[in-house]
Structures are given as C-alpha cells and as structure tokens.
Amino acid sequence: MCGIAGLIGADTQRPIRKMAAALMHRGPDAEGFVDTDGASLAARRLRIIDIAGPDQPLFNEDRSIVSVFNGEIYNYRELRRFLESKGHRFHTAGDTEVIVHLYEEFGDECVHALRGMFAFAVWDSRRRRLLLARDRVGIKPLYFSDRPDCFVFASELKSMLASGRVPTDIDSAALDFYLTLQYVPAPLTMLQHVRKLEPGHVLSWQAGHVRIRRYWDLVLDSAEPRKRWSVVAEDFQRTLAEAVTSHQVSDVPIGVLLSGGIDSSALTALASRDGERLKTFTIGFDQSPNIGELAQARAVARRIGTEHHELNLGANLADRLPSILWHLDEPVADAAAVPTYFICEFASRFVKVVMSGEGGDEVLGGYPRYRWLALAERARTFGLVHAVPALWRKPSWTAPRYVRHVRTLLDDQPLERKHLEWIRNFPDSERTRVLAVPATGAERVETFIRDLIARSGATDAASALMYVDFKTWLPDNVLTKIDRMSMAVSIEARVPYLDHQLVEFAAAMPGHWKMRRAGRKWLLREAVQHQLPAAMRWRRKRAFLTPVSSWLRADLHDFTRSILSGKRCAERGLLNRRRVGELLDDHRSGRADHGQALWNLISLELWFQQNTDAPALAAAHD
Amino acid sequence: MRRRWLLLTTDFPPSTGGIQQLLWKLASGLAATDSVIVVAPAARGDREFDRQQSIVTVRVPLLRWRVFSIAALWIWALAAIIRYRPTAIICGHAMMGPAAAVARIVGRIPVVAMVYGSEVRSPRILPLATLTMNTANRVVTISRFTASEIKSHGIAAESIAVIPPGAGGEQYDCVDAGSTNGHVLLSVSRLADRYKGHDMVLRALPLIRGRVPDVRYVIAGDGPLRPFLERMAVALGVADAVQFVGEIDAHELDAWYRRCDLFVLASREEASAGGAEGFGLVFIEAALRGKPSLGGRSGGIPDAVLDGVTGVLVDPQDPVAIARAAIDLLSNPARAASLGAAARARAENELSWRAYIAAFREVLDQTLH
Structure with missing residues (x-):
C-alpha cells in the first residue's frame, strides 16, 4: 500500500518531493523518486508484500518504462508466472513490478489482467507518454490536474496542493453536490482544477494531450436465468469464498474489522483458517451503548474462535476532529469516518492489514431504501398513490426521518427525485437559506442521478439504485472514508466484497433475486450457514449509526460553534451566519435534530481552513 | 432372425437440436441391418420427414399440457412394445424412463438408457433419470464427465458405456486458414x-x-x-x-x-x-x-x-x-x-457416426447376451 504522485512539466524535482512528503502517512516505510527529462514520479511505500524487496519506482529490463503503484494485485503470482514464461525478467518478488511488464506485454489494456485494488502510473520514456489507471470500483484514489504548463497527479488532494501548481478555485457545481449528497462525486472535486480519475478508467497523457477512456463498467442483467435458488446460492458461496481467500495474499498478518453485522461476520467466518487465529476488532461508543454492536461482535468472535479486541470510544473528540478531517482529504460529511479512524488506529497496534465489509450492501442490495423505493415504484405503476400528495402536505425537512421517508414513498415523483429526497443532507429550500452566496442549479444533481439511472440499463428500481450507489456513494464516500482513515494510521484496508468477479456475479442477477427474503442479503446469510448459527445470521440489521447528534449537542458543540461563527468562516462569506446560528441553537436545545446538516457544514468549513486558506497552503509549501 | 430395436424419445427430427440429431443418426445407422421403430412426439413437418426415412416412426400427438403429452408418449410407447415385441428398447431420453421400466420389469425386455448429462444434474428430472438408469441393463453416455456424474448417483461403473457422439457426415474440403482479413x-x-x-x-x-x-x-x-x-x-x-x-x-x-x-x-x-x-x-x-x-x-x-x-x-x-x-x-x-x-x-x-454406431451396436450385443 502506498501513495503515489507525479508531475510533468518544467522544474519538477523540488515540487515532487513536497508532494511525496504530503503522502508520508500512506507509506512511512520508504520513499522513492525518479526524475527524467521533464517528468518526475514519486512513491511512498508501506511494506506488505515482498517486505525486504526494493522500493518503488520500478523499471522494466532496459529502464525505459517506470511505474509507481498504490494498491494490491491479488493475482500477481499467476501474472508473474505468465510474464516470466514470456521472457520477462523480474528483480523483485512483489506485485508492483508486474505492472511494468504487463504494460510492455499488453499496453493500456494491461488493466484487464489485474485483480485487485489499484491506482498506478506508468511513464513510457521512449514515447514520452504517461498512463494512469484506477481500479474498477474505485477502492484506491487518484487525482489529476491538467494545467497549461504541467500535468499533476497524486493519491490525495493535499499532495496535489503541495505541488504548488494547482490553483485553489472552488468548483460551484461540486459545492452543490456536496451539500446535497455529503460528498463530491467523481470526476469532480471541490477544486475546480483538480479532477478524480473515475473508477474503471484509464488516462493517457502525451505531448500535452489528455485522453480518458472507460475500460470497465458494471453490467446489470435482468434476464431470468434458468436456475434454481440452491444453484445460485452454491455458486455465490464459491465465488465469495474464493474472493476472500484471494484477498488474504500477504506477507504480514491480516485482521478483520468486525462490526457484528452480517457483512463483517461472514467475512470473519470465511477468512478464519485452521491453525491460525484471526484477529478481529470492534468499536463501541461510551455515550450510547445501545447502538454499539459490541455484544453481537463478541458472540461472533467467540463462535469463530478469533483473537478479539474491543475499543470503547469515549469523549474528547474535539481535539482529534481536525486531524481526522484533515486525513479525510476531501470534504466527506460522513460522521462514521470518526469511528473508522479510531478502529483503524486501534487495529494498527496489532496488524498492518485489515479486511473490512465495505460494499456488501451496494453489491448485494442490503440498504432498506432499495426495497422500499422498489415497492413504491411498483405502487406508482399501479396508480395507487395519486391521491396522497394532495391530502398530505410535505413534512418539513426537520421532521423525523421515518415521516419524511413514508411521505417520499407515497409521492408521485420520478425515481431520481425520491432517491435524493431519501438521502439528501439539505433540501433545496434550506440550501438557499444556509448559503450566503446564490445557490446554483438544483437540477444539476437530479440530472446527474437521472443520467446514471438511464445508463444503468436496469429494468427495476432496486437494481437502478444499486448502480447509482455503486457509481457515487460507494467510491466517493464509503471507499474514500476507509482508504483515508486506514492510510491515516498507515494500515491497509482490503474489501473482499468489492472483488470484481464477485461484483460481476451479483450484477448478473435480476434485482428481485437479490431482494428476495425482504432484501436482507439472503445469499450472504446462506453462504455462511455452516459457520454461523441462524440466530447470528438472521439478526436484524442495524445501521452503523454514529451518535453525531449527541456529539454536536455535547462535546463538539462549542468547537463547532467556534468554527462556524469564527472569523475565517465569516471572511469566506459562503455561509449565512445567522441561519447557521439558528441551526446550532435549535439543535442544542433539542427543538430539532440538525446533526447531519451541522456535520456537513463543519466538515466543509474545516476542509477550507485546512486546505485552501493561506496558512494551510503556506505550510504545505514549506 | 432380424433384430428389432425400439427407440423411445421426446426429441427427434424434424425438430432441431443435438439430441435429435444424435438419435436420428443412431436410428438410421442401426436400420441399415436391423429394423428400427421410433416412438416420438409429433412435430411440424414430421410426415414429410418420416416418409424419407428407412425407419418406422410412430408419432404421438402433442396435447395442450406438457404433462398430458408425456403421458400420451408413455401410453403409445407401451402400445408399441406390445405390438412390435422389440429385441431391446433404447430409451433415448430419461422422460421416457417409466415406459422402458415397465417393459423391462414386466416384459423382461432388455433396455439401454441414454444419458446426456443435464438430466442427472437437474433435480427436477433426476428422479426419472435415476429410475431409468436403475432399471436399464446398460447406460450409454457421452463423456467421462457425464459417466462420473452417473456413478455419483449409485450406478455401477460396469453398466456404463461412454460413447462420444459422432459428428459431421458430409465431406468437408480441407479448409484454408481464413486469416485473410483479420x-x-x-x-x-x-x-x-x-x-x-x-x-x-x-x-x-x-x-x-x-x-x-x-x-x-x-x-x-x-x-x-x-x-x-x-x-x-x-x-x-x-x-x-x-x-x-x-x-x-x-x-x-x-x-x-x-x-x-x-x-x-x-x-x-x-x-x-x-x-x-x-x-x-x-x-x-x-x-x-x-x-x-x-x-x-x-x-x-x-x-x-x-x-x-x-x-x-x-x-x-x-x-x-x-x-x-x-x-x-x-x-x-x-x-x-x-x-x-x-x-x-x-x-x-474416431468420432465419425460410423464409429458411434459400431460402438453402440456392440453395447446392444452385450446387452442381449
């Protein structure tokens, strides 16, 4: 696991070292540079595979091709055997060198041979050509900026900024997306001149020309295969077990982040091997023990026989919050980043690699929203609900969540609008109130989601929404969170549910197959029936809820208020201070629950202060 | 005495498919020296087709529901068994197993059952396939893989014969490697x-x-x-x-x-x-x-x-x-x-129809002795 960066242009040597320094946490074990005429690449390395082997960048036989790489290639041994049989000579035992030789063999198509998570760059010095690639799902990050005088790329935004070559203008469209979705979907970032390379895409740069091409997409199938449930379940079990096994390739011990839910429990069950005791890690909250899942996780750990470690997260968040959000790198208003950070930090005392259950819900259809909205779509087709909107006015955005959800379900609206009603942080009306600047087009987000639904080719609502989440929420919120929080403490997180073969297997199933048994991921529960008793498998799902509202009423209240009504926030002039003050007051007094909205605003303001304000930039360039 | 084979099947030309083709080649091949009677469902254009064959084909009318059609096939099959008194029965499809089983148990007529693979993997047809294989004297199948699937259902290895299906029939010119355009x-x-x-x-x-x-x-x-x-x-x-x-x-x-x-x-x-x-x-x-x-x-x-x-x-x-x-x-x-x-x-x-029919004839001979 590593961080990578690169710069093409004049005078690249000094800035590339600053860019690498900004990625220190991603790879504390070593750093390496290559400076050629007009291009520099850098890599920071965390040693997981081939620990004693040489560090990046790695070259081909005649040193004309060089690569920096972030991620893990789980089939690197097979690829290596294949490449050796083709006459390629290897100097290391690791997975990075495979990239260089695969590129020699297949050119840009080499990405198709890779199984795993990756973001890499290949510099072909003979053609003076750069290739950037990102894995199919977007597990590993890659940012780039195409400037008139240079081309910059890096694993994280802060490294991009450290280059000193990227302007910090804010992208107003990104701000729209952020306030609605709580993250900025690719290819946008909050910075107008920085883009994310989308998952499943490759980018080539040559003589100042950038070409971006998609090489993979999720292909849904709604055709009813002539198969029985038992056959599907057995094939799924086989595919999943194989994915988990393949993700256990490592030269260092691997742990599992166990929440007690079915995703991580199944992962623990399948990863556990005879003869070695798996380490598992769970986090709970002191303030609200009812939403922690400590007991459930403990039961699963005992059943599987793991070496189980628990962490109770106390108060005192205000001190750590700025650092956590700095590591988060992009503004992502997902409060679950906090416990994710602490569990990773805790696990890092014991292991260097953890497996985590991210993606299970998006791939297998675990979110209740899928089945409710699918049901609502069906009701809409039958014309059952036309009367309701007239009789029942829309509840305020501060009404309890379930009231809003029920009203959304009954509404006669297109799917993209229902989806947004369900997930949005601020409704359009509130967005205009909380912003001091004019809010730009509200339709932009809706059009974006509508286009994705159309592109999905799905014939049912559940599949369409799963596709949307797979392309937005998953890479730009969920995976950004797990990547940055694990990298913040220099451990590697692996996500077997997002193995592309497993993802493809699930995508080729009709939506209602996944939604069977009330959309409770029956395939997964069946897959571990020999390892876990029914009571543990069929336990009701409880979302991993972070007590963000109570944090913002107690420990974090003063901190939040000081930031949001502080001088720097005022000078930025983006937020309407009076309205923000009202939100804070209402939330503290308990008149309304603005937890998520306030978390959204504090994440945003801290991101500006840490990344684009003058002192932050000066610090980065020193 | 001229030997008489009765082939029972749910699939037979003019309807198209691999099994249809195989059974037709088999029936025509055996008809060169012996007499062959086929019981098969009616199909569009069957009269025209049957007229050109050297085999007797008994066509069973198709009924509205599949289950009735199958029952009709069984009844016609039993009638054919009584009428023609075959030397042996070739059960061309597991679906025809019950009729063959009755002939074997009641009439003591030898049965050779043909198994193609999918029927032993499909839980729906498996009971019929098992009945067919258990009552038959020999089971003929198409590959070592299907043979091992059959064995896994408790059929004795010595009663299974693997005969890979034949192919072709026409003469093909030796072909140029077609890489003229990619x-x-x-x-x-x-x-x-x-x-x-x-x-x-x-x-x-x-x-x-x-x-x-x-x-x-x-x-x-x-x-x-x-x-x-x-x-x-x-x-x-x-x-x-x-x-x-x-x-x-x-x-x-x-x-x-x-x-x-x-x-x-x-x-x-x-x-x-x-x-x-x-x-x-x-x-x-x-x-x-x-x-x-x-x-x-x-x-x-x-x-x-x-x-x-x-x-x-x-x-x-x-x-x-x-x-x-x-x-x-x-x-x-x-x-x-x-x-x-x-x-x-x-x-x-090795994989000509001639080789297939010769091998099949050998199995039939073994069954009779």
Missing part, C-alpha cells in the same frame, strides 16, 4: 446459459487485442443472454471487435466455421445442480473443418478437445489464461494448423 475467434451456442463462458472470452478480449490488434470475436447463436453480452462488450471497450451474427442457417454456420482461426467455448461448471458442458459437439464441428479449439477445462470438454493435441484447455474462470492461450495460437499459425489437422483426423476417424 483473426477470427468463433463461439457457437445458444445464448441462454451463462456457463457457456462467453462473458469470460469477452473479458479476455481486450488483452488478446493488446497483442493481436486485428482480432474479431464472432458469436453465433441467439437467446436471452444476448443483450447482456452486447452491453458487456461495450463496457469493456471491445464492442467494435465483437460480432453477434445471431442464429444462422447451416450453410452460413459452415462458412463461419471455415472462416475462423480458432474455435473457442470457455464453458465452466456451475454448482452441482447447475449447468455444465456434457461433451461439446461444436468442438467436433470445428475440428471437422480443420480448426483447433480453445476450451474450458470443465465438464465433458476434455473428451471433446484433447489438450495440446487437438486444441488447448484452460481454466474457464481465468480471463488471463484464456487470453494467453488465444494469443499463443493466433500468433503461431503453424502450431494452430497442426492442432487443427490433428483435430480433423481424430474427428474423421
């Missing part, structure tokens, strides 16, 4: 079952194209899976290198077999009750045109494609392995030609 990979199958592995060949295609830029993948056949495969080709960025030619007539199909450089079908085995390739006659069709095959190492394919002799077998779940084998063969025409020649020699000598 390299062509060809798959032929109905697009109904995922296990046929078109998806894995598509995944391998970008890699193949990385080394063989003019490669084209021609997919012959049609079915419900086609839209999915089409979208997949787009998603992988190879839509311009994939050609779906749909369901085509024998003439056009023959042209594609001749045109291709490599025949490929990366079938995999699904879970125990799911799909798998019983043998893979299409490989033999390609072999008859002198083409080498790239097959998935699964099901009965190792009997159809001899690894390193008539083609190459690979792990059907591994696109890199598929790509590697395809690149090796496409970029080494001499090796491809020698595999193709060996495939053709084998298909003409």
